């Protein structure tokens with residue numbers, strides 16, 4: 001029976017994340033952006049209140065919660081500062097990739113050292129092209145942009161395999177279009193020894209799905225915040241004798257923005273629920289990613305527009321939300337590849353397309 | 367958190383699918399081809415009644431029952447499935463129709479018994495109807511001009527009503543009229559006007575762009591006498607005051623279901639388009655894939671919005687924002703799907719004889735009935751930014 005109620009545990013977790021995000025991240029969103037980091041104090045606190053380890057297995061000192069829990073936390077953190085959300089998460093989707101490809105052993109070997117050292121960070125990079133070549137156990141190539149100033153481990157994910165590099169990484173600092181709190185650089189991999197490698201197409205798909213879901217959840221947060229900020233502003237700002245929110249043209253936009261955020265969030269919840277229920281979820285994650293990119297590019301520019309000229313100025317955060325959202329959508333291989341993967345299920349299906357995993361019409365010829 | 371179907375609902379959906387495939391879809395296509403509604407004496411309606419369909423959800427013991435269990439969520443999912451096969455035929459189904467909600471919200475026990483009782487286990491098809499819209503008042507329901515003048519023992523109604531579903535075949539029509547236009551909404555009353563009432567007539571079945579399987583009927587009331595006993599909430603001033611908002615509330619509770627019907631119609635477009643693309647070797651085209659992907663994504667998101675609004679309704683939580691959100695978004699997603707579906711079929715769609723083309727004509731109505739997309743945005747904006755009434 002359809003039931004959207006969060007279990008108490010998850011509702012509490014979401015509230016904790018929200019309080020941390022609003023109380024700690026939001027007040028310093030411009031500081032984190034300028035300093036390209038969140039600082040030790042926040043890293044410690046984030047870890048201490050249990051937000052860092054939501055998805056880590058208990059062996060790593062985490063809570064061992066599932067995709068939905070992680071999506072909820074990511075949305076909340078990104079609703080304050082998406083760059084900070086990335087900076088605070090030492091593993092991100094690298095955790096999923098390690099678990100999917102290498103199981104407990106890989107987590108023990110590669111994730112545990114990252115988790116044990118505060119400030120250490122691993123990142124999953126999806127390299128579809130590929131831009132990095134491997135030869136005789138060494139990796140060489142350049143990733144034009146990673147949202148980081150330094151990394152201790154890089155999981156390079158391709159269509160059919162994943163491999164790890166940790167040394168001989170060179171970070172060329174960049175300004176970054178957005179997400180600067182996480183850092184921004186061009187990653188040069190200069191003959192880095194491949195520490196581990198796994199080949200598995202289903203594994204690669206699942207790891208990519210997890211990476212997409214991570215970004216999608218962050219996008220929901222940014223879009224929600226942009227919509228919320230501009231809604232509040234529209235109630236304060238007066239033009240032509242009334243709050244601008246009470247001009248129907250803007251009122252309708254505000255309604256549509258709220259709808260776009262909600263629709264996108266439901267696709268994230270849908271995908272996360274499928275993962276947690278052990279159902280096929282690759283297509284759902286790809287679909288959620290596409291929708292979240294679209295929704296964020298619908299909402300964030302309108303949010304800025306609602307502030308008019310003030311929105312363009314950096315005194316207000318909406319221009320940052322727009323840049324952060326745009327930058328996020330370029331991660332995990334970007335929207336075109338995601339759309340391609342989402343349509344694969346359609347091409348492969350025999351008859352009718354089920355909308356939900358347990359749709360009664362699944363596989364029925366219309 | 368649970369996003370799965372329970373088995374009971376799955377069984378009900380499978381039964382709808384059987385009926386949909388074997389009867390609803392072919393009948394809908396036939397009505398569309400002939401350009402006229404299924405006649406009231408169509409044997410299909412007899413069969414539905416024999417199957418136990420066409421009944422009221424009123425249990426006869428006080429409150430309304432849960433529509434056969436499962437609450438609004440089940441209603442929404444069943445509505446989607448019915449509309450997948452044919453939304454026009456689904457509206458033509460016998461039953462109290464849109465008139466049921468005001469009877470449940472405003473009717474006395476005696477009135478429910480009298481008007482909904484015959485729908486409890488009918489031996490032949492019966493219909494009810496609701497007539498709110500007038501030539502001069504649709505979205506702006508407060509502007510209705512049909513007059514109700516008090517006379518000995520009741521009221522005399524005068525006015526014109528538009529587009530009421532199943533009105534000419536209905537046993538009764540819940541008609542909204544005003545006792546004094548100067549009173550605005552305070553003056554609104556709901557009357558049950560029975561078939562054959564003198565002065566009720568001029569039934570005109572409209573010619574529609576789509577959804578041809580059911581009748582959308584305009585009619586007039588001329589010195590039409592309605593006894594006091596047919597005035598809903600007649601003896602209860604506070605309930606009477608709420609007559610107007612009661613009518614609106616009844617729309618509120620149905621918005622997620624209307625939105626879900628749009629999802630069902632969009633899904634039918636998607637399936638037809640996929641089948642066509644496969645049969646014609648178009649599935650490898652990236653452009654076609656993109657269109658199909660977008661259709662499915664928007665429809666899936668819409669479905670969740672409908673279910674969320676329904677879930678809130680089942681918990682008796684505030685759901686106005688969510689219900690209007692679903693109703694604002696799903697019909698647009700379904701129309702988008704139909705537009706893209708027509709593109710995939712190309713000139714074949716241009717022939718005017720395919721299901722996708724029919725769905726394209728059918729689905730536009732979903733953004734109009736039970737509150738246009740604009741009206742939904744007004745409702746949402748009231749919730750979100752307190753949009754004052756003079757702008758809405």
Ligand SMILES: Cc1cc2nc3c(=O)[nH]c(=O)nc-3n(C[C@H](O)[C@H](O)[C@H](O)COP(=O)(O)OP(=O)(O)OC[C@H]3O[C@@H](n4cnc5c(N)ncnc54)[C@H](O)[C@@H]3O)c2cc1C
Pocket residue numbers: 248464496497498499501502503504505506528529530531577582731734735736737738739740741744757758
């Ligand atoms: C297939 C079908 C079946 C129907 N069945 C029934 C039925 O069974 N019973 C019944 O009573 N009615 C029925 N209707 C009528 C339906 O409810 C009305 O058509 C609908 O409410 C819109 O009213 P209208 O047609 O008068 O348009 P109008 O109210 O004249 O609206 C015209 C346009 O103006 C927009 N608009 C209006 N006010 C505003 C505003 N404040 N701000 C911005 N935009 C605005 C509308 O959104 C619309 O785009 C049916 C209609 C159709 C198409």
